[in-house]
Structures are given as C-alpha cells and as structure tokens.
Amino acid sequence: MNPLFEPIIDGILADGYGIMDNFLTPDEIIALARRLHDRRAMGQFRAAGIGNQNVVVENAIRGDEILWLDEATTISAELTFLQRIHEFVDYVNQTCYLGLRDYEFHYAVYPTGTFYKRHLDQFRSDSRRKLSVICYLNTDWQETDGGQLALYLPNLDKTGERQITIAPLGGRLVCFESARLEHEVLPATRERLSVTGWLKTA
Numbered sequence: 001m002n003p004l005f006e007p008i009i010d011g012i013l014a015d016g017y018g019i020m021d022n023f024l025t026p027d028e029i030i031a032l033a034r035r036l037h038d039r040r041a042m043g044q045f046r047a048a049g050i051g052n053q054n055v056v057v058e059n060a061i062r063g064d065e066i067l068w069l070d071e072a073t074t075i076s077a078e079l080t081f082l083q084r085i086h087e088f089v090d091y092v093n094q095t096c097y098l099g100l101r102d103y104e105f106h107y108a109v110y111p112t113g114t115f116y117k118r119h120l121d122q123f124r125s126d127s128r129r130k131l132s133v134i135c136y137l138n139t140d141w142q143e144t145d146g147g148q149l150a151l152y153l154p155n156l157d158k159t160g161e162r163q164i165t166i167a168p169l170g171g172r173l174v175c176f177e178s179a180r181l182e183h184e185v186l187p188a189t190r191e192r193l194s195v196t197g198w199l200k201t202a
C-alpha cells in the first residue's frame, strides 16, 4: 500500500475531494504530454460530447477534445500512469470499501479560451462511476494562465455552497466523488492538458 495516497483519501472523506501533487514526475508529465500531442497531430482526438446515449457536441457547454486511453497500450508512459492508477485503486479499495473494479481514462485538451461549464460527472443511466480523477500535464502553469478546476462544495452548516478553485499544475491529481460534486473548468489563456478518468464499480 502506498501511504502517499492517504491525504487524497482523507480529503475525500473530510471535504469531498482530495489533491495530491507529484502524482506524476516531471519526466512522466513530459512523456504523456508528448504522446498526447503526437496523437492529436495524427488527427485522433475528437470534440468531447455530452450525454452517454445520444452524445452531442455542444461548445457552449464544453470545448475540450479527447482521446480514450487503450488499456492494452504498450507505451511506457501510459503503462506507468495506469500502473500508478492501479496502486491508487488498490489503496482506495483497502481503505474505503467502494468496491472499485474498473476504470476508464481519456486524454483531454482544452484549446485556449475553452471551458467546461458546471456539471456532475455521473450519467443518470450509468451509476458505476464512483470517483472522478484528473491528472494535469501542464508544465510551468502560472496562476495568470487561468484554467482552474472550480469545485462547488456545500457549506458545513448546509446553508448554500462555496466555490474553491484548483490550478491545473503538472503532476497534480485531483479526485472527488462523481455523483456528488458539481464542478467546472474555467477558460485558460493557453492550451490546458490532462488525463481524466473514472474509477468504477463492476
């Protein structure tokens, strides 16, 4: 069990979300970002849609382009990433009893100025998504670049909500309960890269 994951779990249990910096090393970030750019240059990304039955592209809601990761990849950067996700899943299963069995991850690019309006990740028709996981691939991200992930958290006294914002720093992992936390991606002044996924029950 990797004790480095403990603060993420503590965060999820206490506040509904957890953050871990340095989930990926600088070399791993560069390798995954390079892979992302290569495959995007090959025309393999698609505009992300909304819904899971009749998926429609709606740029007024989200402007990112995505490519799903192949679980059978032989690319070492992707194998390293998925291996670390496995370790994280094992840790969650041994500490939280969520019964995670499966996962799905995609690369995401938010071209300059694009965003993803406030939403919930869990599809009404697919309740298997338990935890949302986002890992950022942005080198040298500055506060003035924008592109924060905004989370909407209920106030402790249950009156209203508060917004917290998280900068998409390279190597940072954010994790939250998919069915509970509404969130939003704010526009950035430069291209914003990530690997995003869901840890699911069977």
Ligand SMILES: O=C(O)CCC(=O)C(=O)O
Pocket: 108, 116, 121, 134, 148, 149, 183, 184, 185, 194, 196
């Ligand atoms: O990139 C992020 O910070 C969040 C992405 C997101 O909300 C999603 O893909 O559902």
Ligand SMILES: [Fe+2]
Pocket: 119, 120, 121, 132, 183
């Ligand atoms: Fe989301």
